[in-house]
Amino acid sequence: MTAAEGRGRGRPRDPETDTTILAAALELFVERGVEGTSIEQVAKRAGVGKLTLYRRWSSKEDLLAQAIEQWVRAEVTPSAADVYALTPRDIVERVLPAAAEMAASPGFRALVARIMGSAVSHPQLMAVYWRHYILPRRELAAAMLRRAQQDGTVAADADLDVLIDMMAGAVTYRVLQPDPPDATEMLRYLAAVYRQAGLYPPASDA
Amino acid sequence: MTAAEGRGRGRPRDPETDTTILAAALELFVERGVEGTSIEQVAKRAGVGKLTLYRRWSSKEDLLAQAIEQWVRAEVTPSAADVYALTPRDIVERVLPAAAEMAASPGFRALVARIMGSAVSHPQLMAVYWRHYILPRRELAAAMLRRAQQDGTVAADADLDVLIDMMAGAVTYRVLQPDPPDATEMLRYLAAVYRQAGLYPPASDA
Numbered sequence: 001m002t003a004a005e006g007r008g009r010g011r012p013r014d015p016e017t018d019t020t021i022l023a024a025a026l027e028l029f030v031e032r033g034v035e036g037t038s039i040e041q042v043a044k045r046a047g048v049g050k051l052t053l054y055r056r057w058s059s060k061e062d063l064l065a066q067a068i069e070q071w072v073r074a075e076v077t078p079s080a081a082d083v084y085a086l087t088p089r090d091i092v093e094r095v096l097p098a099a100a101e102m103a104a105s106p107g108f109r110a111l112v113a114r115i116m117g118s119a120v121s122h123p124q125l126m127a128v129y130w131r132h133y134i135l136p137r138r139e140l141a142a143a144m145l146r147r148a149q150q151d152g153t154v155a156a157d158a159d160l161d162v163l164i165d166m167m168a169g170a171v172t173y174r175v176l177q178p179d180p181p182d183a184t185e186m187l188r189y190l191a192a193v194y195r196q197a198g199l200y201p202p203a204s205d206a
Numbered sequence: 207m208t209a210a211e212g213r214g215r216g217r218p219r220d221p222e223t224d225t226t227i228l229a230a231a232l233e234l235f236v237e238r239g240v241e242g243t244s245i246e247q248v249a250k251r252a253g254v255g256k257l258t259l260y261r262r263w264s265s266k267e268d269l270l271a272q273a274i275e276q277w278v279r280a281e282v283t284p285s286a287a288d289v290y291a292l293t294p295r296d297i298v299e300r301v302l303p304a305a306a307e308m309a310a311s312p313g314f315r316a317l318v319a320r321i322m323g324s325a326v327s328h329p330q331l332m333a334v335y336w337r338h339y340i341l342p343r344r345e346l347a348a349a350m351l352r353r354a355q356q357d358g359t360v361a362a363d364a365d366l367d368v369l370i371d372m373m374a375g376a377v378t379y380r381v382l383q384p385d386p387p388d389a390t391e392m393l394r395y396l397a398a399v400y401r402q403a404g405l406y407p408p409a410s411d412a
Contacts, residue, residue, distance in 0.1 A: 033241060033327070106326075113325045116378075116382055117319055117322055117323015117324065119382035120312075120315050120319040127384045130384050162399055165379050168375075168379060173379070192368040196364060
């Protein structure tokens with residue numbers, strides 16, 4: 001950090017304080033939604049002064065977007081190196097168990113509901129989340145799908161943006177339905193989604 | 207209505223009053239979400255006494271579920287007779303323009319966001335909506351997909367529940383993304399979704 005940056009944004013950041021603040025912000029967002037969460041409440045729950053938050057985040061939406069990003073960072077995603085070195089089938093097998101655990105967790109369901117729920121009333125939150133988190137992952141998914149097109153398991157004329165929406169959309173839609181799946185059922189579900197998309201052909205075809 | 211029912215639920219319903227109440231409930235739900243909406247506020251906006259509402263709906267969730275149902279009733283869906291008489295391709299062509307108009311409307315986007323957003327915090331609303339509105343439509347979609355399996359455009363071993371989630375999930379996911387499509391783009395998008403699913407093969411294959 002340069003001195004000018006240091007002056008502009010207050011004292012240098014304390015990573016532990018940031019972690020505490022972001023965890024408190026995520027809790028409140030899941031409990032109350034974006035309408036029911038304020039910078040003041042996050043400061044109170046994190047046990048810090050509200051000026052600390054105002055110095056670090058320019059808006060509630062920016063704070064919540066970063067809180068969501070920190071939570072989903074634990075998600076298992078293939079690296080760009082994997083995507084270009086492995087077959088789509090191998091990548092799917094590698095990520096399936098952890099992806100199923102995450103997608104079946106109550107915390108994931110609650111967070112998806114709140115993010116989708118705020119998309120129209122607070123578009124800035126979705127915009128930040130989309131740019132920082134979703135778009136890079138869509139790039140990797142598109143690379144997998146182009147590889148599968150070369151292998152002939154995805155149609156050469158498939159619209160990849162639409163196909164990515166069908167995969168991601170199915171999971172977000174499924175976890176918000178009544179009677180959501182447990183991790184075992186979610187593993188079967190994700191395998192069926194990837195198979196339907198053409199990313200997870202039966203082993204004999206691979 | 208029997209005399210006993212009439213006594214149990216107050217005076218016979220006035221359909222116009224019901225329409226006014228349901229419209230007010232939907233407005234408030236879209237503006238403020240389920241947390242921000244109360245029976246009292248709906249009564250005030252509709253210009254009726256709150257006892258009128260308490261006599262007719264046993265909970266806020268029941269009232270909102272019926273308000274949503276009334277709104278989506280205008281949606282163009284194929285009849286059961288059509289589904290069993292026409293080809294999947296003909297059905298898709300018939301519903302596409304109206305479906306695209308609806309899915310691209312700001313009201314639809316806002317409603318989808320609120321319904322998805324309340325799924326975890328207020329599961330009763332999703333449960334009522336699912337049972338009364340979604341499940342019958344999924345039955346029709348499954349019938350179309352079974353027909354397409356016979357025609358060979360959908361794989362015989364496809365998981366139809368997963369495939370229906372991929373179609374419905376893509377649309378709900380797409381309309382909540384930044385830069386949502388207008389009706390023209392949505393028409394192209396829906397055609398691509400149906401094509402990817404195998405319900406809308408190129409005319410030469412039909």
